[in-house]
Amino acid sequence: MLKVEHLTKMFGGLAAVNDVSVEFEAGKINAIIGPNGAGKSTFFNLISGMHQPTSGRILLDGADVTQMPSDQVARLGVGRTFQTTNLFEQATVVDNLIVGHRLRTKSGLWDVLINSKRLQREEKAARDKAMEALDFVGLTHVAGQFIADITQEERKRVAFALALATDPKIVLLDEPAAGVNPEETEGFAALMRKMVDNGLTVCLIEHKMDMIMSLADKIMVLDHGEKIAEGTPEEVRNNPVVIEAYLGGEDDVAA
Amino acid sequence: MLFKLGSLLMKPGAKMAMLAFALVFPFLASNEYQVYVMASAFVWAIAVYGLNIITGYCGQLNLAHGGFFAIGAYTLGLLTADAGWSFWPAFVAALLVTAALGFLVGVVSLRLKEHYFAIFTLCVGFIIYLLIDKWEELTHGPIGVRDIAAPYGFGVVDFTETTPFYYLVLAFLVFSIWFMSRLSRSLLGRTFIAIRNGDELAQSLGINLMRNKVMAFVLSTTYAGLAGALYAGMVRFIGPEEANIVHTFDMITYLLVGGIGTLTGPLLGTVGIVWITQSLQFLEEYRMIIFGPLLVILVIFFPRGITGQFLTWMHHKAQSIAPANKRKESKVVNTQRREVENNA
Numbered sequence: 001m002l003k004v005e006h007l008t009k010m011f012g013g014l015a016a017v018n019d020v021s022v023e024f025e026a027g028k029i030n031a032i033i034g035p036n037g038a039g040k041s042t043f044f045n046l047i048s049g050m051h052q053p054t055s056g057r058i059l060l061d062g063a064d065v066t067q068m069p070s071d072q073v074a075r076l077g078v079g080r081t082f083q084t085t086n087l088f089e090q091a092t093v094v095d096n097l098i099v100g101h102r103l104r105t106k107s108g109l110w111d112v113l114i115n116s117k118r119l120q121r122e123e124k125a126a127r128d129k130a131m132e133a134l135d136f137v138g139l140t141h142v143a144g145q146f147i148a149d150i151t152q153e154e155r156k157r158v159a160f161a162l163a164l165a166t167d168p169k170i171v172l173l174d175e176p177a178a179g180v181n182p183e184e185t186e187g188f189a190a191l192m193r194k195m196v197d198n199g200l201t202v203c204l205i206e207h208k209m210d211m212i213m214s215l216a217d218k219i220m221v222l223d224h225g226e227k228i229a230e231g232t233p234e235e236v237r238n239n240p241v242v243i244e245a246y247l248g249g250e251d252d253v254a255a
Numbered sequence: 256m257l258f259k260l261g262s263l264l265m266k267p268g269a270k271m272a273m274l275a276f277a278l279v280f281p282f283l284a285s286n287e288y289q290v291y292v293m294a295s296a297f298v299w300a301i302a303v304y305g306l307n308i309i310t311g312y313c314g315q316l317n318l319a320h321g322g323f324f325a326i327g328a329y330t331l332g333l334l335t336a337d338a339g340w341s342f343w344p345a346f347v348a349a350l351l352v353t354a355a356l357g358f359l360v361g362v363v364s365l366r367l368k369e370h371y372f373a374i375f376t377l378c379v380g381f382i383i384y385l386l387i388d389k390w391e392e393l394t395h396g397p398i399g400v401r402d403i404a405a406p407y408g409f410g411v412v413d414f415t416e417t418t419p420f421y422y423l424v425l426a427f428l429v430f431s432i433w434f435m436s437r438l439s440r441s442l443l444g445r446t447f448i449a450i451r452n453g454d455e456l457a458q459s460l461g462i463n464l465m466r467n468k469v470m471a472f473v474l475s476t477t478y479a480g481l482a483g484a485l486y487a488g489m490v491r492f493i494g495p496e497e498a499n500i501v502h503t504f505d506m507i508t509y510l511l512v513g514g515i516g517t518l519t520g521p522l523l524g525t526v527g528i529v530w531i532t533q534s535l536q537f538l539e540e541y542r543m544i545i546f547g548p549l550l551v552i553l554v555i556f557f558p559r560g561i562t563g564q565f566l567t568w569m570h571h572k573a574q575s576i577a578p579a580n581k582r583k584e585s586k587v588v589n590t591q592r593r594e595v596e597n598n599a
Contacts, residue, residue, distance in 0.1 A: 048459060074461035086453045090559060090567055099445040103461025109470065112441045113434065123442055146570060166460055 001026040001201050002047065002170055007056035009042055009225075016042040018225040019056070024170070024218070029196055030203045031212045033236075034222035035245060040205045041083075043222065044172050047203075048080050049073035061169075075103050079168030083175050085159040089148040093139065093158055096147055097130035098123075100165025126165075133161035136198075137191060153184045160191065171195065173204040177211055189215050213237065221245065273522075277425055281418045294421040296529035297428045298485050303509045303521035304431050305478025310507075311516035312444060313471040314451025318503050319360065319376040322383030323476040325498035327353045327483025329387060329394060332493050335404035342406040346484050353480025354473050361472035365465060368454065377500070384498035399494030403487050414488070424485055431478065432522065438474075439518055447471050451516070508546075512553055514560030523561055 002024040009017040017039045024030045032040050045051040047058055049070035058066045065073055074080075087096045105126060111119035134140055137157040142150050147158070156176065163171050176192070177185040189211055192202050206212050212219065213233040221229040221236060223245040229236055236242055281290045302324050309317045330352045334345035364375045387394045394400070406414040406423060414420045438444045446467050449457040454464055487493050506525075513524020535542040557564040 050455060050458065070455075070458040071461045071463045074459055080459045082456065082459075086456060088448055088452055090563060091448075095445075099442070099449045099462075100460055102442055102446055102449070105442055107442055109443065109474075112437050112443050115437060119441060126442060145574065146567070149571075149574070162460070 001061065002203070003059040004047070005057040005059070007043070007046060007058065008054045009039075009046055009051060010054045015225045017046060017053075017222075020222070020225075020227045021056075022220050022227065022230065024201060024203055026169075026201050027196055027199065028201060028217040029192060029215055030201070031216035031219045032203070032205050032222060033207070033209075033212060033219060037224075038222040039225040040222055041174060042225075044080065044174055044205065047073075048078055048172060071103070074166060074168075077167070077169035078172065079163035079166045079170070080172040081159045081163050081174055081176065083178060085155065085162070087147045087155070087158065087162075090146055092144050092146060093150065094127070094130050094134065094143040096158065097133060097161055097165055098126045100133065100162045101126035101129040101167070103166055104129075129165050129167075130161075133164040134158075136164060136194070137161045153180050153187075156180065156188070157191070164195075168200065170201040170203060173202065173206075175205055175207065177206060177208050185211055274429070281421055287417050290417050290421050292529065292533055293526075294417065294424045294489060295486070296526045297421075297424045298482050298489065299506065299509065299529065300522050300525040301424075301428055301431045301485070302479050302482035303506050303513075303525050304435055305475040305482070306506050306510055307435070307475075307515065307517075307521050308438070308447070308478065309468075309471045309475035311510060311520075312439065312447040312451060313468060314447075315365065315468060315472070316370075316373040317376050317472070317475065318373055318500070319364075319380035319383065320475065320479055320506055321500060321503035322380040322498050323353050323357060323479035324483040324486070324502065325383060325387060325493075325495075326356060327480030328487040328493050328497050329400065329483075330480070331484040331487040332400035332403045333394070336400050336402045340404075342404045342488060345404070346406070346488070349484035349487075350477055350480050353483070354477045357473045357476025357480075358469065360476075361469045362465075365468045365472060380498070380500055380503060384495060384500070387498050388495040394495070397495060399492060400487075401492050403491040403493065405491060406488050420489055424489070427481065427485060428522075431481070432518070436518055443467075443470075448516075508550060510560075512550070512560055514562030514564075514566075517560065517562040517566065520560050520562040527561075 004020060004022050007017055007020045008015060020043065032043060034040055042051065046053050049065065049068050049072065052067060056066070057064060060073075060076055060078065063076070065076060065078075068076075105122035107116065107119040107122050110116070131140070131143065134143055137160050139154060139157050139161065142154055147155065150158070160173075160176070163173075173192070177188045180188065185208060192204070192215060195202050204216075216233055219229075219231065219233055219236045220227060221239075221242050228245055229239045229242045231239070280293055284290050284293070302320065306317065306320045309315050309320075327349045330349040331342075331345045334340040334348055335342060340348070360376075360379055364372055364379065367375050388396060390396070391398075406420075408414050408419065412419045414423055446457075446462055449460060449462055450464060450467060450471075457467075458464060483497070486497070509524040509528055510521060511524070512528060513522065514520025532542065535545065538545070553560070559567070
């Protein structure tokens with residue numbers, strides 16, 4: 001599905017991501033964990049085309065997407081969410097979601113001017129897609145509410161729905177359960193399982209270990225930009241290198 | 256339950272009432288001067304609709320807007336007064352010139368983001384002013400352009416008269432608003448709003464930033480050019496002051512007061528402020544003492560202007576009738592729960 005080969009990103013003299021190779025399988029939940037500043041978000045930004053890597057290759061279903069800008073990567077089926085999502089607060093949830101399907105439509109300025117059949121058809125498709133995505137994340141009841149009036153948890157679900165409306169093959173979720181309570185965290189875990197059950201591939205960054213250990217099929221551990229471990233939750237949990245990275249070596253303890 | 260944003264304020268009834276008022280206004284006005292003021296307010300409103308595309312919907316603060324207004328005015332002025340063109344061909348040329356220059360400036364300036372873009376366009380606006388003021392061979396410099404042709408009415412109407420010109424401007428305004436209403440509800444308008452929400456988010460949704468920003472910019476400069484050309488045809492004498500940055504800030508004020516990123520905002524803001532300014536003429540420059548605090552209060556308490564506030568209010572009214580009350584209660588419980596956890 002997604003194959004990364006020797007991926008490196010230098011910021012000045014600092015290697016934010018250093019020679020990382022990994023393969024994410026289709027239909028699985030893949031987690032990336034690691035201490036703060038380990039390069040997890042940079043890794044996401046490289047895959048989604050937001051940053052161009054210094055070296056290495058990224059292959060999506062065998063196609064080389066290494067140098068592709070992010071809007072093209074999105075069109076190839078990579079959806080993503082951010083830690084915070086800025087939405088149009090004074091517009092309804094569904095109005096915010098309609099644009100999610102824009103990348104699958106072609107209408108331009110001329111279609112707007114003459115209100116073409118194509119535009120009408122595509123707008124209906126985009127609206128249907130928005131409702132479908134909203135139904136998937138279980139928010140049909142707030143479709144007509146303003147973003148400003150829904151809860152924090154609902155906002156996170158709307159961000160999921162927005163990524164889903166792009167018809168992705170793989171979704172990159174950046175800390176989907178940050179800032180929500182344990183009960184709601186369980187809800188997000190269920191939502192991710194539902195995504196996989198529906199044929200999606202999920203790749204997430206997360207700090208909540210309980211959630212990761214029970215949810216992920218495969219975990220990659222990053223530390224200082226390098227991959228230090230990879231495997232099932234069980235393998236990662238018992239890996240001494242991982243334990244040291246998390247609990248700190250002797251040097252770090254002093255700090 | 257689902258409703259299109261703006262449909263409440265822009266119910267067919269409200270729309271028709273506004274149009275009817277605009278149509279009979281020349282008969283209600285007590286003198287020709289009032290008709291002239293209204294016509295000039297409409298001209299500015301067209302320009303503000305343009306600013307609303309790039310700044311209101313697409314979120315890029317463009318401070319060269321007054322400059323493009325002046326380019327539209329000068330293109331029409333110079334082509335008719337110096338090159339001997341008649342009005343309508345020069346009018347079309349003015350639109351094409353502002354669109355083409357908008358494309359060139361947009362391609363360069365939109366590489367910058369946020370306040371860098373604003374500062375860059377501020378400079379572009381000032382360069383336009385300097386070019387008009389100093390390039391005397393082309394623009395006559397500070398003397399300005401005289402004897403600009405008025406639009407000819409193909410033998411049917413005489414647009415040198417104030418009232419026929421008023422209707423001409425009204426027709427262009429109605430067309431401008433009509434197109435805006437189409438645009439703002441379309442996938443293209445939603446694309447612009449997605450860019451306003453954030454570059455990165457928009458890109459992650461597969462939106463090509465540069466292409467869409469440039470399109471919004473060219474649309475906005477074309478609107479400015481249209482307004483500028485109409486202005487030149489109305490006053491028939493223009494000078495470098497048309498490119499003064501003050502006009503850009505005036506337009507931003509109209510936009511903020513009326514409601515940035517809304518469909519009715521530019522019209523309400525422009526017409527409202529133009530008339531308030533007129534009625535405060537006796538205060539001369541001191542009228543800013545009234546405008547200044549008014550604007551500050553408005554921006555603090557109603558950041559989306561009169562229209563934005565009205566829409567939010569209507570939405571909440573509609574929601575409270577629906578069985579949303581129940582939801583609100585559970586929301587309160589949720590918030591309380593979260594607070595407890597945060598404290599823990």
